Each structure stands twice: as structure tokens, then as C-alpha cells.
Amino acid sequence: MWSLLTSKHSWIDSLWWVAFLRPDGQAVGMKPTSGVVLVTGGSRGIGAATCVLAGRDGYAVGVNYRKDASAAKQVVVQIEAAGGQAIAIQGDVSEESDVRRVFDTMQEAFGPLTALVNNAGILGRQARVADIDVARLRRVLETNVVGAFLCAREAVRRMSNHRGGVGGAIVNVSSRAAVLGSPGEYVDYAMSKGALDTLTVGLAKEVAADGIRVNAVRPGIIDTAIHASGGEPGRVARLGPSVPLGRAGTPEEVAEATLWLLSQASSFVTGTFIDVSGGR
Numbered sequence: 001m002w003s004l005l006t007s008k009h010s011w012i013d014s015l016w017w018v019a020f021l022r023p024d025g026q027a028v029g030m031k032p033t034s035g036v037v038l039v040t041g042g043s044r045g046i047g048a049a050t051c052v053l054a055g056r057d058g059y060a061v062g063v064n065y066r067k068d069a070s071a072a073k074q075v076v077v078q079i080e081a082a083g084g085q086a087i088a089i090q091g092d093v094s095e096e097s098d099v100r101r102v103f104d105t106m107q108e109a110f111g112p113l114t115a116l117v118n119n120a121g122i123l124g125r126q127a128r129v130a131d132i133d134v135a136r137l138r139r140v141l142e143t144n145v146v147g148a149f150l151c152a153r154e155a156v157r158r159m160s161n162h163r164g165g166v167g168g169a170i171v172n173v174s175s176r177a178a179v180l181g182s183p184g185e186y187v188d189y190a191m192s193k194g195a196l197d198t199l200t201v202g203l204a205k206e207v208a209a210d211g212i213r214v215n216a217v218r219p220g221i222i223d224t225a226i227h228a229s230g231g232e233p234g235r236v237a238r239l240g241p242s243v244p245l246g247r248a249g250t251p252e253e254v255a256e257a258t259l260w261l262l263s264q265a266s267s268f269v270t271g272t273f274i275d276v277s278g279g280r
């Protein structure tokens with residue numbers, strides 16, 4: 001089992017100097033770090049960009065994925081090539097036992113968690129509410145709501161300074177759909193992001209005194225593969241020009257907002273939202 005030494009008592013105190021003690025007692029890996037972050041659904045799209053920028057900013061990064069191991073491995077390789085530390089961890093966020101194992105793996109690899117990005121999310125094929133079946137509704141809610149809740153709960157259990165943790169920050173990756181409703185496309189998905197927004201507000205108030213901040217980003221139309229999974233690979237090209245800023249966003253533009261919300265630059269910000277949507 002790896003153990004962890006830090007020169008500061010609290011993550012809130014800004015940068016850590018971290019040394020991992022190997023089982024033989026030798027210190028390795030002494031370097032300044034911004035903390036330890038788990039990004040759910042980190043293998044592609046917005047999650048992958050968040051992992052890469054977190055590595056750039058000095059976090060030790062957990063790249064969670066559900067099924068695409070080689071995509072997650074590529075993200076790890078990219079972070080390591082830039083001098084950062086990362087591991088890929090398989091786990092379905094909607095499965096309670098998987099969530100516990102993913103967090104345990106993070107702890108063993110990097111020591112106490114200081115940040116969670118609740119990014120994993122899915123949507124079904126474009127359909128009107130009248131045509132959405134209950135199996136698909138349950139799938140969407142299981143990943144986007146139950147999964148995010150389980151990960152947030154696990155993070156709070158480990159980060160709360162009333163439970164021996166060092167405090168930290170959670171960023172939920174919601175969507176402008178929570179506000180716009182996605183009529184004719186995926187109201188079930190939009191509804192799930194509405195639930196995530198409520199989790200953000202309620203949890204932020206509940207755990208503020210535990211040394212944990214909770215915020216969310218609400219991306220608009222971002223150029224990733226999620227649109228193809230909704231049945232329209234060309235959705236970004238179709239809708240991009242209608243965005244007030246005249247284009248779709250990039251995963252990196254969302255990741256920059258997330259990294260700011262995780263960082264000490266946003267130390268007095270909790271329970272709120274950044275719309276990364278080009279004005280949409």
C-alpha cells in the first residue's frame with residue numbers, strides 16, 4: 001500500500017508538495033501537484049480534454065471509462081508524454097460496486113482524492129417523448145443521474161474534512177439542455193441534466209462546511225461523438241452556425257472552465273454554473 005506525505009494540512013492551502021512512500025519506505029515522485037482528480041468518462045470527448053488539461057495543471061489524473069480501454073490508455077499516454085501522472089480505470093458509474101472500486105484504485109495509486117469531475121453521460125437516439133421507451137429512459141437516468149450521484153457521494157465520503165479527508169472540489173458536467181429542454185430530440189436527457197443541476201445546488205450547500213465546493217459546467221453544442229450516438233453525426237455542423245458566437249464549442253473550451261472551477265482561483269465559488277455554450 002502506498003502512503004502519502006504532504007507539507008500542508010489542507011488542499012485548500014494551494015499547491016501540495018507530495019511524496020509517495022513505497023512499501024520499502026523510500027520516497028518517490030516528489031513534485032508539486034494541484035491534487036488528485038478523477039474524471040468519469042475520461043476516455044473521449046469533453047472528459048478526455050479535461051484529463052489532458054488536468055495533467056497539464058499538475059493533477060494526478062484518474063481516467064475512468066466504461067468499455068473503450070484503448071481510448072482511455074491513449075489519454076494516459078498523452079498525459080504522461082507531457083510529464084504528468086495518470087492511470088486508466090474501468091468502471092460503470094451506474095454500478096455502486098464499480099464506483100467504490102474506481103475510487104479505491106485512485107486512492108491506492110495517488111493518495112487522497114481532492115477533485116471529481118462527474119462527466120460520464122449518455123443520450124439516446126433523437127425521439128419525441130411519445131416514442132421513448134422505459135428501458136431507454138432508465139438507461140439515461142441510471143448513468144446521468146444515479147451514476148453522478150454515486151460518484152458525488154463517494155467523493156464526499158472521502159474528501160470531507162469531517163471524515164478525515166482533505167476537502168476538495170466537485171464539478172458536474174451538466175448541459176444547456178437542462179435549461180432548453182431538448183424538445184423533439186431527447187427530453188429525457190435534458191431532464192437528467194436538470195437533476196444534475198439540482199444535485200449541484202443542494203450538495204454545494206450541504207458540504208460547504210466539509211471543505212468541499214460543488215459547481216457545474218453547462219456545455220452547449222460541443223464537437224464530440226455524443227451527437228452520433230443520438231443518431232445525427234452532422235448535428236454539430238447543422239446547429240453550430242445558429243449559436244450566437246457562430247460555431248460549436250470544443251471539448252477544450254469546456255475543460256478550461258472545469259479546471260477553473262476545480263482550482264483555487266475559484267475558492268469562493270460554490271453551488272453555481274458556468275454556461276460554456278457560445279451564448280446559446
Ligand SMILES: NC(=O)c1ccc[n+]([C@@H]2O[C@H](COP(=O)([O-])OP(=O)(O)OC[C@H]3O[C@@H](n4cnc5c(N)ncnc54)[C@H](OP(=O)(O)O)[C@@H]3O)[C@@H](O)[C@H]2O)c1
Nearest residue numbers: 041043044045046066067068092093120121175222224226
Ligand atoms: N458534446 C456536447 O455537445 C455536450 C453538450 C452538453 C453536455 N455534454 C455532456 O458532457 C459529458 C461528456 O460528453 P461528450 O460529448 O464528451 O460524450 P462522449 O464523447 O460520448 O463521451 C462519453 C464518455 O462517457 C463514458 N461513459 C459513458 N457511460 C459511462 C458509464 N456508465 N460509466 C463510465 N463512463 C461512461 C464513455 O466511455 P466509454 O466510451 O468507454 O463508454 C466516454 O468516455 C456528458 O455528460 C454530456 O452529457 C456534452
